[in-house]
Amino acid sequence: MQNSPDFVAVRRALLSVSDKTDIVPFATALAERGVELVSTGGTARALEAAGLPVRAIDDLTGFPEMMDGRLKTLHPRVHGGLLARRELESHRNAAEEHGIAPIDLVCVNLYPFTQTLASGAPPAEVIEQIDIGGPAMVRSAAKNHMWTAIVTSPAQYAEIQNELNQNDGQLSRHTRSTLAAEAFRTTATYDAAIATWMLDHTGTDQTGAVAPPVQLGLSTGHALRYGENPHQAAWAYPARSGDGVLQAKQLSGKELSYNNLADAAAALDLVADLGQNAPAAAAIIKHTNPCGAAAGDEPLSVLDNAWAGDPVAAFGGILALWSKVDLPLAEHIAQPGRFLEVILAPKFSPEASSRLAERWPNARLLEDGELD
Missing domain, CATH: 3.40.140.20 (AICAR transformylase, duplication domain)
Structure with missing residues (x-):
């Protein structure tokens, strides 16, 4: 694993959540520390309604949200800010050349796929709750946890706030690594639910045999x-x-x-x-x-x-x-x-x-x- 800085200061945060539980208090705590808030769609509207200064994602990317919200964050200026290895001069130069600003913290939780499925919604509605941009940001930030912290649940907000208060606005390597592991677990669980639903619609693999269940975080079965x-x-x-x-x-x-x-x-x-x-x-x-x-x-x-x-x-x-x-x-x-x-x-x-x-x-x- 690459050498990681012991602490990373949080100066810019991207917030894009489906579950808005406690997002306003969390964002408020970040803003009070001078963190720039970048946000999307409904999350941005919720933060603006609370009187918080928010930079819209389309201002960051230069592209408007489109296709009924299917395209918001899938852009180099988002993922470049998440994936750049700041210790590498070549990455820093590429970011500067293309106007890519580093993103130090991402707060994302995913579309409510399992809840929509459990509600008995028709397949077309269930498909619209398959999140694409959210998991992409989660995985980018988790991969680059050397420099970026990924927050995937409201249950993590208090711990993040406490550590920022204790460490003068910085997050430790241990915390970033722990958050990344939980992030990958979250996307794996999410994808497993989607794959299981789709397999249930077919019931067989291409050979006609019953498809094995989706494996999640387990040894070979x-x-x-x-x-x-x-x-x-x-x-x-x-x-x-x-x-x-x-x-x-x-x-x-x-x-x-x-x-x-x-x-x-x-x-x-x-x-x-x-x-x-x-x-x-x-x-x-x-x-x-x-x-x-x-x-x-x-x-x-x-x-x-x-x-x-x-x-x-x-x-x-x-x-x-x-x-x-x-x-x-x-x-x-x-x-x-x-x-x-x-x-x-x-x-x-x-x-x-x-x-x-x-x-x-x-x-x-x-x-x-x-x-x-």
Whole structure:
């Protein structure tokens, strides 16, 4: 990553928001610091109505807003001001030659696409709420957070104001980087909602196969056999945090289904809670409902107590254990009259995993160090 100045002074801000919550107090605080306010359309009108000095975007660009507002900020004098690397002489010279002024802070939130979609609006109206200029400015400013701060939510206004007050009108490198990360998350979420809506209208990709869901901020996923019901598609994505049942190592058994994963995740959460205060714990889940759970000092008796909660419902369920499974515990699990779809534990001895795989060849054995 390029070297970034520790602090950047905010002298010019571009404000263009769909959600105008608290934009007037925020802009007022900037103006009181001597920041030049540049704004678009309805945002400019709201600021002017509050008595704030505002420079219209068409004065900056030399072009009027046109095509029902579809063209406002898509202009070199906007994006040049956002993207210029001010430490480079060539960028400074190009900006001077073409009348491009640097923009130190951008405050943008996007057209209400998801809200419009949820309202049941017709497709033509939904399409008009697909923001183009907003995400372009957000991404330009976030890419160049070395020099430009990007604010994407009214929830960030107070923090920005406080830092400007504390740092004599400047924003720190850490704040600019944090805001940029949130900005990219915002545009990714926004684009994912649009892509999902458009995929729902087609339902298939060019080959005729069901299109995979939009992936957002997750590790590489994989398709499951089906969703909660056989007619539904499902994909699984491990969290980047490294936590959760999808991080477990499968030692044997059939491929995990959506329902297996949902039940295993519930069992993992329950046994982890129980295991905080006891050396041994067990939880049995079926259809995401607990069939039995227990905690204590000795794994064999804890397993029996958990199974006794509802032996009928536990048949074909998911068992999660807080302790390592050795051969004696595996023999106890595998006794006649019991059947399990998934067994989740921090560790299985080789003898234990062999015994359980022999007893139930299709049962999934999951080893999850998170339970250690």
